Amino acid sequence: MKPSGSIRAAGTRTPRPPEESSISINTILFWAAVCLGILFTIAPLLPLRFVDVFLLSTPLFRRVSTSVCSSGLGAGLRVAERFCSASHLQVRTMASSGAPYAWERRIAELAVQRAAVLTKAVYTARVKGTVTKSDKSPVTIADFGAQALVFGALERNFPADNIIGEEDSGDLRTNSDLTSLVWDVVSTALAETQGLEGDLGTVSGQSQMLEFIDKGACANSATGRVWALDPVDGTKGFLRGGQYAIALALLVDGVVQVGVLGCPNLPGLDGGEEGVILSAVRGQGTTVKPLSADLDKTEPRKTTINAISSASEASFCEGVESGHSAHDVQARIATTLGITKPSVQLDSQAKYASIALGRGELYLRLPVSMTYEEKIWDHAAGNIIVEEAGGVVADMYGRPIDFTVGRTLKENKGMIAMPKQVSEEVMKVVREIAVEHYGPPPKSSL
Numbered sequence: 001m002k003p004s005g006s007i008r009a010a011g012t013r014t015p016r017p018p019e020e021s022s023i024s025i026n027t028i029l030f031w032a033a034v035c036l037g038i039l040f041t042i043a044p045l046l047p048l049r050f051v052d053v054f055l056l057s058t059p060l061f062r063r064v065s066t067s068v069c070s071s072g073l074g075a076g077l078r079v080a081e082r083f084c085s086a087s088h089l090q091v092r093t094m095a096s097s098g099a100p101y102a103w104e105r106r107i108a109e110l111a112v113q114r115a116a117v118l119t120k121a122v123y124t125a126r127v128k129g130t131v132t133k134s135d136k137s138p139v140t141i142a143d144f145g146a147q148a149l150v151f152g153a154l155e156r157n158f159p160a161d162n163i164i165g166e167e168d169s170g171d172l173r174t175n176s177d178l179t180s181l182v183w184d185v186v187s188t189a190l191a192e193t194q195g196l197e198g199d200l201g202t203v204s205g206q207s208q209m210l211e212f213i214d215k216g217a218c219a220n221s222a223t224g225r226v227w228a229l230d231p232v233d234g235t236k237g238f239l240r241g242g243q244y245a246i247a248l249a250l251l252v253d254g255v256v257q258v259g260v261l262g263c264p265n266l267p268g269l270d271g272g273e274e275g276v277i278l279s280a281v282r283g284q285g286t287t288v289k290p291l292s293a294d295l296d297k298t299e300p301r302k303t304t305i306n307a308i309s310s311a312s313e314a315s316f317c318e319g320v321e322s323g324h325s326a327h328d329v330q331a332r333i334a335t336t337l338g339i340t341k342p343s344v345q346l347d348s349q350a351k352y353a354s355i356a357l358g359r360g361e362l363y364l365r366l367p368v369s370m371t372y373e374e375k376i377w378d379h380a381a382g383n384i385i386v387e388e389a390g391g392v393v394a395d396m397y398g399r400p401i402d403f404t405v406g407r408t409l410k411e412n413k414g415m416i417a418m419p420k421q422v423s424e425e426v427m428k429v430v431r432e433i434a435v436e437h438y439g440p441p442p443k444s445s446l
């Protein structure tokens with residue numbers, strides 16, 4: 001793992017590596033801005049292939065444009081951008097957005113989208129290369145392949161950040177047939193998303209693929225910038241033909257600041273093609289786009305949780321797997337709240353996505369066993385997506401979720417997500433039933 005200690009002020013972009021940030025002298029920046037301005041102005045007159053290759057592919061261009069914009073000398077560039085053809089929208093988006101975490105959100109969305117190309121191919125394939133992990137849970141070539149693609153993209157864009165990932169390459173390193181199967185789906189997905197290579201990089205071969213997969217072993221979620229990935233959340237749903245999600249979040253000093261959820265099997269927007277991608281940045285709301293959209297060219301749509309005035313109006317969702325949450329306790333809570341609609345059962349963080357999209361109001365996840373510790377990658381992205389959509393997420397005792405304690409959420413038990421307007425009412429009932437059923441909250445292990 002890379003050393004930690006990459007603490008940065010919230011909302012700032014990851015500093016480029018040392019050699020990149022060395023372009024900091026004002027004179028150089030000024031002339032760089034002038035040159036870029038001229039280049040952008042004449043860009044439409046030049047052969048498209050040359051312009052695209054030069055502007056979109058050179059690391060030098062990315063470094064210079066990043067420095068130009070952050071130094072405030074980007075005005076010339078922005079003026080020149082107006083004259084550019086649509087093929088340069090990618091660069092414009094990158095260079096002109098000043099919102100905190102805009103770069104992180106964009107790369108996370110693109111990485112999740114590319115991973116979804118891979119998972120969708122495996123979802124419909126006959127061979128999924130399923131193996132059973134030591135904790136008895138299943139993992140497929142889609143989990144490994146999606147993790148390699150996303151971590152490659154993070155490594156390229158944020159090399160100083162730490163990463164927590166659900167999978168590691170242990171099962172692959174002892175099974176060359178399985179590794180070949182993963183490489184097949186990775187290389188196919190790379191070929192199908194060649195347009196993203198400039199932003200997300202590539203995977204050079206099997207050995208780099210294994211290296212990328214192993215970048216997620218970080219155990220510290222409390223300090224610095226840490227990404228948390230679940231490459232295929234809801235693997236059992238994935239294998240059963242149900243819902244699943246690709247979930248990526250960025251934590252800064254233990255607080256989730258960015259979250260992206262790709263949900264390939266959720267109904268599309270306005271009756272359109274299946275699959276949505278939601279993203280949220282702390283303080284900026286939650287947005288949604290079709291998963292298959294050209295993300296740089298598609299306006300994000302704000303989405304908010306339904307504001308209900310009484311919990312009895314809610315429809316609630318829960319997991320499909322009875323081994324993952326206590327359906328009987330959840331049913332009792334729903335009845336006590338006066339909810340009459342039957343539960344909607346969905347696998348994965350598609351539940352958080354559904355309530356953020358206003359397709360349900362309440363998510364109940366009560367533990368089957370008090371010894372189970374929820375995983376950070378199963379909740380970080382969903383947490384911010386619901387909160388930024390106007391919801392509240394808490395554990396079954398009404399406590400906020402503590403994301404600072406490493407790979408598991410050991411300071412919390414159970415999980416509930418709900419609209420703000422009814423959060424007191426819901427938390428009171430859930431807390432009472434939780435205490436009665438499971439006993440008082442266990443003492444902090446810290």
Ligand SMILES: Nc1ncnc2c1ncn2[C@@H]1O[C@H](COP(=O)(O)O)[C@@H](OP(=O)(O)O)[C@H]1O
Nearest residue numbers: 232233234235236319321323324347348372378
């Ligand atoms: N006993 C248990 N209690 C709660 N969650 C569990 C569990 N065993 C596994 N899980 C988690 O539940 C996740 C799926 O959630 P859901 O049931 O809502 O679809 C799994 O994610 P993966 O599928 O990524 O392994 C796994 O991490």
Ligand SMILES: [Mg+2]
Nearest residue numbers: 230233234378
């Ligand atoms: Mg999971």
